[in-house]
Amino acid sequence: MQPIGSVSGRPDSVSDLERLFEITRDVLEAPTLDAALTSLARGVQELFGWRFVSMVAAEEPNGELKRRVMLGYPEEIVKERLHENVDREAFAAMLGHAVRFFDDCYFFPAERDAEWERSIYTGFNPNETKRQYPNQWQERDALVLTLHDRDGVMIGYMSPDGPLNGEIPAVQTLRAMQVFVNLMGLALVNARSQSRLQYEATHDSMTALPNRTVFSLQLARKLEAVHRGEGEPHSVLYLDLDEFKAINDTLGHLAGDDVLKETAQRLRMIVDERSLVARMAGDKFAVLIPGTSAPAVQSVLDTIHETLRRPYPMAGRTLAMTASIGVVSVDQGYTSIAEVLRDAETAMYRAKTQGRDRNAIFTPTMHEEALQRLSLRLDLREAIEERQLVVMYQPIVHLDTRHIECVEALLRWNHPEQGYLAPAAFLPLAEEMGLMEPVGRFVLDTACRDLARWHQAGYSNLGLNVNLSVQEVLQPSLPDFLRKLTRTYSVDPKMLSLEITETSILQSEHRAAGILDTLKAVGVDLCIDDFGTGYSSLQYITSLPIDSFKIDQSFIAALADPKGEQIVRLLVGLGEACGLRVTGEGIETQTQAKTLMSLGCTSGQGVYFHAPLPAQDISALLR
Ligand code: C2E
Ligand code: MG
Ligand code: MG
Numbered sequence: 001m002q003p004i005g006s007v008s009g010r011p012d013s014v015s016d017l018e019r020l021f022e023i024t025r026d027v028l029e030a031p032t033l034d035a036a037l038t039s040l041a042r043g044v045q046e047l048f049g050w051r052f053v054s055m056v057a058a059e060e061p062n063g064e065l066k067r068r069v070m071l072g073y074p075e076e077i078v079k080e081r082l083h084e085n086v087d088r089e090a091f092a093a094m095l096g097h098a099v100r101f102f103d104d105c106y107f108f109p110a111e112r113d114a115e116w117e118r119s120i121y122t123g124f125n126p127n128e129t130k131r132q133y134p135n136q137w138q139e140r141d142a143l144v145l146t147l148h149d150r151d152g153v154m155i156g157y158m159s160p161d162g163p164l165n166g167e168i169p170a171v172q173t174l175r176a177m178q179v180f181v182n183l184m185g186l187a188l189v190n191a192r193s194q195s196r197l198q199y200e201a202t203h204d205s206m207t208a209l210p211n212r213t214v215f216s217l218q219l220a221r222k223l224e225a226v227h228r229g230e231g232e233p234h235s236v237l238y239l240d241l242d243e244f245k246a247i248n249d250t251l252g253h254l255a256g257d258d259v260l261k262e263t264a265q266r267l268r269m270i271v272d273e274r275s276l277v278a279r280m281a282g283d284k285f286a287v288l289i290p291g292t293s294a295p296a297v298q299s300v301l302d303t304i305h306e307t308l309r310r311p312y313p314m315a316g317r318t319l320a321m322t323a324s325i326g327v328v329s330v331d332q333g334y335t336s337i338a339e340v341l342r343d344a345e346t347a348m349y350r351a352k353t354q355g356r357d358r359n360a361i362f363t364p365t366m367h368e369e370a371l372q373r374l375s376l377r378l379d380l381r382e383a384i385e386e387r388q389l390v391v392m393y394q395p396i397v398h399l400d401t402r403h404i405e406c407v408e409a410l411l412r413w414n415h416p417e418q419g420y421l422a423p424a425a426f427l428p429l430a431e432e433m434g435l436m437e438p439v440g441r442f443v444l445d446t447a448c449r450d451l452a453r454w455h456q457a458g459y460s461n462l463g464l465n466v467n468l469s470v471q472e473v474l475q476p477s478l479p480d481f482l483r484k485l486t487r488t489y490s491v492d493p494k495m496l497s498l499e500i501t502e503t504s505i506l507q508s509e510h511r512a513a514g515i516l517d518t519l520k521a522v523g524v525d526l527c528i529d530d531f532g533t534g535y536s537s538l539q540y541i542t543s544l545p546i547d548s549f550k551i552d553q554s555f556i557a558a559l560a561d562p563k564g565e566q567i568v569r570l571l572v573g574l575g576e577a578c579g580l581r582v583t584g585e586g587i588e589t590q591t592q593a594k595t596l597m598s599l600g601c602t603s604g605q606g607v608y609f610h611a612p613l614p615a616q617d618i619s620a621l622l623r
Helices: 014-029 033-048 075-081 088-096 114-121 171-202 212-228 244-251 253-270 294-309 337-353 364-385 423-432 436-456 478-488 502-507 509-521 537-543 553-557 562-578 590-598 615-622
Strands: 052-059 064-071 099-102 105-108 142-148 154-161 234-241 276-281 284-290 312-314 317-319 323-330 359-361 389-398 404-415 419-421 463-468 496-501 525-531 548-551 581-584
Touching: 014 033, 014 171, 033 052, 033 064, 033 154, 033 171, 052 171, 064 075, 064 154, 088 154, 099 171, 105 171, 142 171, 154 171, 171 212, 212 234, 212 276, 212 284, 212 323, 212 337, 234 253, 234 294, 234 337, 244 253, 253 276, 253 284, 253 294, 253 312, 284 294, 294 323, 323 337, 337 359, 337 364, 337 423, 364 404, 364 423, 364 436, 389 436, 389 615, 404 423, 404 436, 404 615, 423 436, 436 463, 436 478, 436 615, 463 525, 478 509, 496 502, 502 525, 509 525, 537 562, 548 553, 548 562, 553 562, 562 581, 562 590
Parallel strands: 323 359, 404 463, 463 496, 496 525, 525 548, 548 581
Antiparallel strands: 052 064, 052 154, 099 105, 105 142, 142 154, 234 284, 234 323, 276 284, 312 317, 389 404, 404 419
């Protein structure tokens, strides 16, 4: 093909047009911007006969100018200059010294000394001037054809440079080359929309974190490397925010979104560039970290928990968030990423059932249990309708006289195949499935009805304790429900004590006082359950409208230890000082009961006195 770069050549032969069409198609179909630009550069070499073609283009999102293609250059120069960033200002200054052929076409002669410039540059006419220039690579002539966006910002340039065969190209040639520059514009627009599409396909729009697809791809790569025996082993941390649903349900989806964004931001901050954080779904995030050694993984886990626990300032409120994290080592035992993610999720659920705000490292037995839980999930809705839920009662006694002061309602699920299940096995599921309201109301209703019967049977001093989960505490309709309930069964609200854990209070932090006040206004008692296991307990004790607290069973178990005894002594003293009733939970031995009594605690609960019992057994006990 006769190069159109020659002075006489014009890009009007049919084969040239065909070639131009092919190049255009390549540009439009190129999978990447660089591939499109390379096709273009080849076309320029071929059609115009230039030996060196270099292309600089800006790419989204930052718009930085970068040398993206260098064709024909010696290898050492490519090595040095390909991918270099081009400084806009310096480049503009350089253009200022060049010969401007027409709008976007500049010429840099090889000899650029001032004398020469003056003689050449004045009255320069590209059609007439033909000059001999040195052909050495180091001192070559160069052309620059620039490309601007609609706002006039330069978004790239093509530089087909020397040797110019000793000729200034004809103006038609330069105009024809301008076509290529315009094609470059097309490639850029294309790349921009492609990279946007790609960004959208790989990122979560709300948190801007990489999405599940990206995480899966990365994980697949690591897993392949493990099977090839290459690279560092990795761990997957699968994270789910605790009680996130309650936030969505009570503060609204916008607040929920803010929590997710903030969480994403915090997670992004704490991992290094060798790790990957992704949003997997809803309030589930995953982190892929190098290393599987216990200390290394633990230190990342600690940092995550610490970071998330810091208060979330949300629209004037302060929330405390925690997360449950499942941990899996990506090892040879796995043949697919689906298995890795499944096990990570299983371990995460284990962390949830163990009380949230903690980690669980996957073990194979968990898988078995996960299958069981899946079937439980299917059964749970039915359980409510088919009345398989049962309320048991555990007496709380006066430590000295053993007289039953009140009973605590403890929920059981009488599962048709698995028998009686403890709350830990299914309440987290109920919360997740949004079934906490019907479950909680069932407990309240059943327990109040039973209490009314015991009162009618003559035990009118018997009190009733009912546990409330954070989701229940946050329900705005709860106070009215309680009012109706106590009216329906004619029980004095004063005989009802609602047990709330410190974690629940933390999770409703800003509104805790308000919520507890409305509950108090119903006339019920409020009791802090598992006291001492949350954070900054002293604060609540003095500022919230509570009537009693229960010393967590872990403290009772530690009573044998002198330090443990000191702590319980302190807790009992604290209750006394604040005018609160104090109950010791989980009393299993006579020694524990005696020690507690000696420390001044008057009420206790535990299998040493009575295990949780069905209602009719309580009736018998009372008699
Ligand atoms: P909790 O309110 O702290 O209840 C005390 C737990 O300790 C009960 O476990 C009880 O069976 C157990 N326990 C009783 N005596 C002893 C003892 O001597 N030693 C030991 N180690 N444990 C003893 P359970 O019934 O499995 O309930 C676990 C938790 O589930 C409860 O902790 C409570 O937070 C929650 N829960 C139970 N029923 C309900 C309910 O109806 N609604 C809500 N929201 N939560 C409930
Ligand atoms: Mg309780
Ligand atoms: Mg407790």
